[in-house]
Amino acid sequence: MLRSEKRSLFRFLGIYLSSTFILFFLATVIFYDFQKHQIIDTQNAELSDEAERLTQALRQLNKTFTPSLIYPQEKPFDSAIYSLDRAYIFGSFNPKNLLWDKEYYQQGEQLFHIHPLYPYYLGVSHLVIARTINQEPIDNLIKMSILFLFVAGILFTLLGVFLGKLFIAPMKESIEKMNRFIEDTTHEFNTPISTILTNIELLDALYDCEGKQEMKRIEIASKTLSRLYEDLTYLKLNHNYHRQIETLNIAQLTRERIEYFYTLIEAKQLNLNLHIEKNILLDMDKNDAIRMIDNLLSNAIKYNKKKGLLMVTLTQEKLSITDSGVGIIEKNIELIRGRFKRDNKSEGGFGIGLDIVGQVVERYSFEFDIISTYNKSTKVVITW
Template identity: 40%
Template sequence: MLALNAMVISSPEFKSLRAFIALYTLMWIFILGLLASIYYESEKEKMLAEHRLSMQLVNETHYINMFYHYIDSGDELPRSLAYRTAVFDDNKKALASYLKEEPRDFTRYISLDGDYIHFIVRVGTNDMKVKYLVYETEDNRLWWKAMLKNMLLYGTFLFLFITFIGFNLVKIFLRPMKEALDLLDNFIKDTTHELNTPVSVIVANIEGINLENLQDKEAKKIRRVDIAARTISNIYNDLTYLILHNDVVVKDEKIDLSRFVCERVDYFKVTMNQKKISFVKEITEDVFIFIDKNKLSRLIDNLISNAIKYNKINGEIRVELQEGYLKISDTGIGIPKDKIDMIFQRYQRANSVVGGFGIGLHIVAMICKDYHIDIEVDSQINQGTSISLRF
C-alpha cells in the first residue's frame, strides 16, 4: 500500500528540476572542496616555508656549533633559546629529546605534525650514531585563522556567483518543458471552449428521448451516444476545472456525502452497464462533508470514472463510505508498484492501453490538497485497485 499525503504533489517539471539541482549542487560541492583543499595545502606550504627559513638560519649560524660540541664531548644535549631540539639515530629512535611530539615523517625537511612544526636536518657520517637533528616549534594557527577568513570572504562571492549561474541554467533547462506544457495547456483550453456548446446540446437532447418507445436496436444506439456524450461531458468538466479552478468562486457547504455518492453512481450506471460491471455499495447514511459541490463532483466522478475505465468486462466496483472515510475499489488491471507514485501527476497515466489525458487523478490530488484529505492507494496487478480518502 502506498499512502500519499495530499499536501505534497510532485510533477515531472519538479522532478527534473530536483534532479538538475542535485547534480549541480554535487558538482559544485566537489569543485569547492577541491579548491579549498588546494588552497589549504598552498597556505600550509607557505607557512612551513617561512618557518623553514628561520629554523635553518638558527641551525646554520648558532646551534650547529653547540650540537657538534655535544657530539664531541658527550655532554647533555644543549638547549636552543628559539626552538625545542632532539637527536635521533638511523632507526628514528630518540637519543636525546626536548620535543613535545616526535616527527612522523623523517623524509621531509619540514612538516606539520598536529600542533607542532618540525624541521629535520640530516647530520653526521655513517660512523656517527646521531643521524637526525630535529627542531620543533608550536604552530600558532595564525595562518589557519587568516586562511579561514579568506575562504569565508572568497567563498561568499563564489557562492553568489554559483547561485546566479545556477538560477539562469535552471531557467534554460526548464524552458523547453515549460513551453511544451504551455502548448498543451493552450490546446486543451481552446478544445474545451469549442466542446462546450455541442456537448450541452447532445446531452440535453439525449435526456429528452424516451427509449421505451424505440426498438431495441435503436435504443442500443442511443445508449451508446449517451455514454459517449457523458464521457465527453466528464472530460469537459475536468478540463474546465483544471484550467479555470483558480478563477472560479469556491462555495463550501455542508453536503450529504451518502446521498451525493449514490447520485454520482447513478450517473455512471449507463457506462457501467455497457461493460457489465456490477456495483456493490456499503454506504453509511447521513455522512456529511464540508466542501464545494463542484469540487466534490470532480473528486467522486474521477474516482468512479477511473474504476470503470480500468475495470474488466463483468468486473465489480465496490464503494464503502463511513464517517471520515471513503473507499472505491475495482477488479481491474491494477497499477504497477513502480508507477503508483506518479498516477497523481499531471499528464501521467499508469497504463497507456486505455486512453485519456492523464488529468483525472491529478484533479483528485489537487482537491484533496485543498481540503487536507489524505489519499491511500492499494493496487495489485490483474486484481484491482482501491483508492481510499480520509477526511
C-alpha cells in the same frame, strides 16, 4: 510552473549543483591543503632563521670563558642542543621521541626543525628548534575557503536556475501549446455538450421514444464528453480558481455521483456494491470533491470488466473504490499519477484523471493509495 517542469528543473539543478559542489569542494580542499603547506613552510623558514641565529650565538659562546654561559633562547621558539651521540646538552625544553632523520616535521601543535652544526661549538652537533604553530593564518584560510564555497555556491545556484530554465524552455513551450489547444478545444465543447444533454433529458421526459437503447448510448457519450470538459476546465483553471470551502456531506455527494454514473454502470452491467456510512462531513470545495469522486468512479467503470464488481466504501476515515478490472502493472503504479500518463490505452481518455485526484488530495493533505493486482483488481483509497 507545472509539476513535471518543476521535477525536471529540480533534477537538473540536483545533478548540476551536486557535481559543481563536489568539484568546487575538491578544488577548495586542494587549494586549502596547498595554502596550509605554504603557511607551514613560512613558519618552517622562521625556524630555519632561528637556527642560524642560534648557531652564531653558540659560536660566540664557544669563545666565551666566563663562569656561566647564558643560553641564547628567544621566544616564541624553544630550542635544545645535542652532542654528536645525540645526548641532550642543554635547552629551554627537553623534547622526547625526536625524529632525527627529518629536517622539519610536525608533532601535535608543534613544528620541529633539526639543524646540524659543524664545527661543534660547545660540542653541539644538532640544534632542535620548535615552536607552537601559529594558527591565525590557518584559521583565516579556513574562513576564506568557507566564504569562497558559500559565494560560489550562491553564484552557481543562480547560474543553475538560469540554465535550468533555458533547459526546460522547449518542454514548457510544448506544454503551453498543448494547454492552449486544450483550452481552445474545451471552449468549443461546452455549448454543444450542454445542448445534447439538455435535449436528451427533454426527450426522455416529454416523449416516449422508441430508441431507448440508442438514447442511452447518446447520454453516455455526452456525459463522458461533459466530464472530460469539466476535467480539462478544472486543470486549466486550477491555479486561478476561487475555491469556496464548505462543509460537504460526502456520503450524499458520493451517492449523487454514483447516480450520475448509473447509465455507464448499467451499460457495463457492473455489480455495484455500496457501503456508504451516513453523514460523512468534510470541509472542501464542492467542485474539488466532485472531480475527485468522478475521476475515481470513471476509472473504476472504464477499466472494469463487463459484469465486473464495483465496490464503493465510505467511512469516517476514508473513501475506497474497488474494481475487478484490468489492474495496473506494479512498476507503473507510481507513474500513472502523473499528467498524461496511462497504463492501459485500450480505453479512451487523456490520462488526466489521477493527476486531478492527486492535485485534490495534495491540496487537502489527504493520503492517496493505489493497491492493484494486474488483470485482477484495483483499489484506490483516499484517507483524510
